Amino acid sequence: MQRKIGLALLAVSTVLAFSSCTKDPLKNMSEEESRIYITNHDSTANFNSYKTYSIVDSVALINNGQFAGREATSWDQQVISAIQTAMNARGFVKVSRTQNPDLGINVSRVYSTSTNFVDLIDYWSYYGGYYDPNYWGYGGYGYYFPPAYGVYQSTEAALSVDILDLKNASSSQTIKGVWNGLIRGEGIFVSSNVQSQIQALFDQSPYLKTNP
Amino acid sequence: MKNSKLIFSFIVSLFSVLALKAQKGENNFNISYNAAFPMGSFKNIVSSNSLRGFNASILHGVSDKLSVGLATGFQDFYQKYPRQLYKLSDGSDLSAVVTYSIQTIPIMAEAKYNFTPGATVQPYAAIGAGANFISYDRLFGEFGDKLGKVGFAARPEAGLYIPFRQGGAGFIIGASYNIQPFKQDDLKNLNNLGVHAGFSIPLRK
Numbered sequence: 575m576q577r578k579i580g581l582a583l584l585a586v587s588t589v590l591a592f593s594s595c596t597k598d599p600l601k602n603m604s605e606e607e608s609r610i611y612i613t614n615h616d617s618t619a620n621f622n623s624y625k626t627y628s629i630v631d632s633v634a635l636i637n638n639g640q641f642a643g644r645e646a647t648s649w650d651q652q653v654i655s656a657i658q659t660a661m662n663a664r665g666f667v668k669v670s671r672t673q674n675p676d677l678g679i680n681v682s683r684v685y686s687t688s689t690n691f692v693d694l695i696d697y698w699s700y701y702g703g704y705y706d707p708n709y710w711g712y713g714g715y716g717y718y719f720p721p722a723y724g725v726y727q728s729t730e731a732a733l734s735v736d737i738l739d740l741k742n743a744s745s746s747q748t749i750k751g752v753w754n755g756l757i758r759g760e761g762i763f764v765s766s767n768v769q770s771q772i773q774a775l776f777d778q779s780p781y782l783k784t785n786p
Numbered sequence: 787m788k789n790s791k792l793i794f795s796f797i798v799s800l801f802s803v804l805a806l807k808a809q810k811g812e813n814n815f816n817i818s819y820n821a822a823f824p825m826g827s828f829k830n831i832v833s834s835n836s837l838r839g840f841n842a843s844i845l846h847g848v849s850d851k852l853s854v855g856l857a858t859g860f861q862d863f864y865q866k867y868p869r870q871l872y873k874l875s876d877g878s879d880l881s882a883v884v885t886y887s888i889q890t891i892p893i894m895a896e897a898k899y900n901f902t903p904g905a906t907v908q909p910y911a912a913i914g915a916g917a918n919f920i921s922y923d924r925l926f927g928e929f930g931d932k933l934g935k936v937g938f939a940a941r942p943e944a945g946l947y948i949p950f951r952q953g954g955a956g957f958i959i960g961a962s963y964n965i966q967p968f969k970q971d972d973l974k975n976l977n978n979l980g981v982h983a984g985f986s987i988p989l990r991k
Contacts, residue, residue: 596838597864599885599925607869610927611881759927778871778879 605767609759611774615781616739619752622784624676624741626669627661629654634682642685649765653681656772657735664776664783676741678749683763684732733757735775737782753782810847813855817842818958818984822861825963825977831865832886838862841962841982843896843914844989850903857896857914857941861964863888863976872926882926890966890976891919892939900947910960912943918966920976933970940965947986955987 600608633650635642657679658668669675698719707715737753755775761767776782820839824832839861845853865886872880894916901909918939923932945960959982966976 596862596889597887599864599866599887599923599930600928602864602866603883603885603928607866607883608928610929612874612878614876614878617877758929774881778881 605759605761605764609757609762609771611771611778612754612756612758613775613779614754615779616750616752619739621752621782624739624784625667625786626673626675627666627677627679627737628669628671628673628675629657629661629679630681634680635685636682637685638687645683649763649768650681650683652765652768653733653772656769657681660772660776665786666784667786674740676739677752678738678740680736680738682734682736684734685729686731687729730758731762733762733771735772753779755779810849812847812853813989814845814847814853814986815842815989816845816958816984816986818960818982820859820861820980820982822863822964822978822980824863825979827974828977831972832863832888834863834865836861836863836978839980841980841984843898845896845898851900852897853900854895854897857892857894857912857916859890859892861890861978861980863890863978880926885923885925885930887921887923887925888976889921890939890964892941892964892966893917893919894939894941896941904952906948908947908949910945910947912941912945912962914941914943915939918968918976920966920968922968922970924971935968935970937966937968941980943980945982949986955985957983958986959983 631654632644632646633653634644661679662668666677671678698717701717701719705717707713707717733756735755736751739750739752743749757771757775762771818841820841822836822839824835839859841857841859843855843857845855847853863886867884869881869883872882872884874880892914894914896912896914898910898912901911916939918937920935920937921932922935923930941962941964943960943962945958947956947958949956962980962982964976964978964980966978968974968976
């Protein structure tokens with residue numbers, strides 16, 4: 575009988591060893607693969623009608639929908655510079671914001687912070703398995719911990735680039751957004767990724783161009 | 787000529803009855819490693835074969851040839867597409883690496899028919915039907931929501947049981963067609979062909 579149970583356990587463990595390794599998508603993903611690029615535009619906008627643009631000199635920080643200040647770190651400046659390069663390549667001409675630009679460009683770092691709870695009950699339930707009471711000289715004793723939860727916070731960040739129609743703002747009495755680019759995922763704030771990230775947004779927006 | 791006679795004799799001996807010992811009243815635990823190959827429309831979305839799976843069943847012999855019981859299994863399907871541009875319903879353009887991660891756990895009633903009980907090599911056919919517990923995740927980049935669903939599963943199967951010794955444990959090898967309807971996003975089903983190899987172990991004499 576014992577031999578049969580042993581054989582059954584061997585068979586089960588052999589099969590589980592083969593099959594327990596579910597392929598985890600997140601563990602099989604590079605930082606580049608984790609990122610998504612989303613662009614949206616006003617389908618009625620004629621980008622050829624815009625010739626000039628101006629861009630902010632600092633980046634707005636938005637935390638859970640609340641304005642949290644402006645910064646111009648070296649990363650922020652790299653982003654602004656990369657956007658300028660891409661806009662210039664599409665035929666737009668940069669002017670100062672006092673020169674009545676046709677388009678205005680805002681850049682924001684958007685943070686979303688959420689509070690999460692870790693249930694520690696399971697962790698403490700098996701405590702004796704991690705730390706044998708014998709180690710402390712109290713073999714046979716059990717552990718007791720008061721029920722509690724561990725709290726942690728996680729923050730997700732995104733980069734948002736908004737292009738605004740300033741040319742028609744007076745006539746429409748509205749500053750209308752005509753294009754938005756959003757980047758989410760891992761490694762957004764790594765300097766070496768800035769150029770390729772901004773380029774990705776423009777590459778998927780071939781309509782965003784003008785004849786100089 | 788001599789060789790062909792030998793081969794013929796070997797085949798006959800394989801399927802010949804070695805003993806009259808019946809399976810009636812016996813309980814058997816069957817477990818096998820399973821490789822799955824997506825079929826039909828499922829293959830259009832998840833083309834990668836799954837080498838991560840197993841089948842298991844506990845069957846009671848109601849006669850020498852027929853046994854019935856419960857069957858289950860596990861299979862993990864995974865497919866990653868290189869970065870592509872997708873048009874969303876709101877007109878947005880989304881550039882992302884899309885990954886599908888799907889796990890299936892069918893729990894079924896199963897009936898198994900052994901054509902030659904007692905032979906050295908025993909061909910069998912089986913059919914199972916029941917519920918399929920599905921975990922589904924379609925990720926755009928690292929973003930996606932895991933979804934759990936319960937569907938229908940059916941599994942016709944055929945294979946060979948080769949006992950190590952009379953009345954003892956044995957080796958099983960076979961193939962099954964897993965019918966698993968599942969409507970989600972672009973998927974209509976998770977149908978796949980399974981090839982398995984494992985062991986059959988009597989639980990009591």
